Amino acid sequence: MKTVLLLLATLLAAPGSPARPILSDAEAAPFTEAGYFRYAGAYENPVVDPWQPQPIRTPRHPDFRVGGSHGFADVQQAVNAAYRRGGTRRLTIAVRPGTYTGTVFIPAGTPPLTIAGEGRADRVRLAFTLDATSTPAQWARQVNATGRYAAGDPAWPMFQSCATKTTATAALCATVVWAQSTDLQFKGLTITNTLLDTVDRGTHQALALRTDADRTQLEDMRLIGRQDTFLANADDTAAIARVSVRHSYVEGDTDFVFGRAAAVFDSSEFRLVSSRKESGGVIFAPNTQPHFRYGFLVTNSRIVADAGYRAAPTGHLGRAWDQGASATGYLPGVTPNGQLVIRDSYLGPGFDTAAPWAPAATTARPFTARVDPGRDLNDVNYNRLWEYRNHGW
Template structure:
């Protein structure tokens, strides 16, 4: 393609409706895609209920109820278990002192509202473990529970058992360092790393750092590091809405490393695509939003960047839909999840394909296509729902020609 053709194509993407490969919302179209709407509904996808959730900044007390580290609990899991057993409906705080804590952390459904936070910089409070989704459930159980840290009667035992007794060939999305199923959870000032990282080839090696399954989850000031599937903001009940608020958080990876079904708002975050394991075609976002629900992921006032490997050869992709469950049938409009995402008012750095920043869908390889018709329905199930609005930077549609 000639330089003139490239400039023309990118210029066309300056304004709504953009192109089928890089759609842009108009000001009117973008108006509903704000945090209040993404976080404003609970209940089922079939019958959502107005339920405004306006999460305030996470507060940490001078005297937490539980402490992990010197003169406290040896592990975060021990503190979570103690807080669960303490019970009640009042919020409980778990302070984690600087150090490296190796092992998984499972936060079960039925826990009281918990705030788990690092007392130092996030870089100094490290929760880490090495686990690959390609192992069998039996191998997963042996790796996660070598000394019997999860035992019958423990609060997290049902979570452990649900993965250890899987009949699937692999551990799948059980391969996570921190797994939370509790409502009203808050995590702050922690680094969570799946240390599998670059020890494997560039193939399919899901290795989650953090998985959240429940409603009203707050993540603030975290560092989440892995390669494939770093952060899963999930809705464990596929029929019900789960809301997640993520603020001032750094997320690193190379393949679908922010994904899930939740209604999630990312504010002031940094997403960094890295080439150390997979040096081309990396993808950041992979929502699998319920097809009839308007609100999946919202990224606002954030930074989307890539490392030098991608800057040199700009093949990075901002995201793709995850057509979960449709490998045998192909995408079924109105039935298969149809990932919804708006990136707005954010910086997009170099390293991304500026003409075609969205990849074909995961699971089905459904080609990316957005409607650019006059009066289009931005939730049309026959098209993708991955959008941009008012972004800037060298990787954005708005180029400084």
């Protein structure tokens, strides 16, 4: 036993191994919330614009209410009202406990907005069933069956952008809540794509939440799905988008936290489940611009798996996405090269401890990291998925 413990200690020390790289204290120093949120603007010419997200506070008297006898019937109606009010003052939508079925689209140009549940997050639920394998026409009929979106509505262009797609499938339009506005806050809500285990273990993207803009905050949230639960993204592929997630819970089985944003996940829990896909599941799939240093940071969090994975530990912490490279293969310096640091966090049983990082999505590029002295953590010829000072396993 003593020999095993000594071997484990050696493996977890920097630089680790090509299959499980570990950062040194000096290498880990830049990977803090302040580092990830320091820059804004275009990737080609980023500007120093520090963002220091504060705890989300909700006023006693919100601007709009959803639910109850005097509130809007659903969140989309309240979002439309906030958009039409306009201005630069932060507006708040308070959502009463209940289940609100249907999508919510929050367009660019909405004033700074806070959407907050009243009471416990598990009692304020936004839910809908969407499958990315649907055609755009099928998606449009399903999403707008009740006339939720109409010409002239603030979110109509978002709806039309998906309804008129010429692709074979709806793809990433299959999301319950989709936000394109800056300075957006979510608090105390559960968002569920209820497709869940109704489909086979194949490729069924089914997003709960997609965010596309800068300075997005999530606090005390529950995001539940299976494949692609949470897309922390940037609608403008040339621009930095920052996302802060605190004290939240995310559940899924395949790439269920993914995207190109500079995102920090603090004091949160990520749970890999086996109810649909019983082996080889993946949590994170960052899609970071290849010459930008900051993709995802996970800190002071819990990364756990359900009983199925604990019985047969084949789960993976993450993989690079390599978006857009299916035809060309990975092109160093051109293809996105996902960046992620998991630090100061608990890693529960159920994962492949020898090879916790999977080959890249899209290209199946094998995972390998530099472990040589003086290594460049941003070498485009290698992966950028790292650990630092975690415990567990």
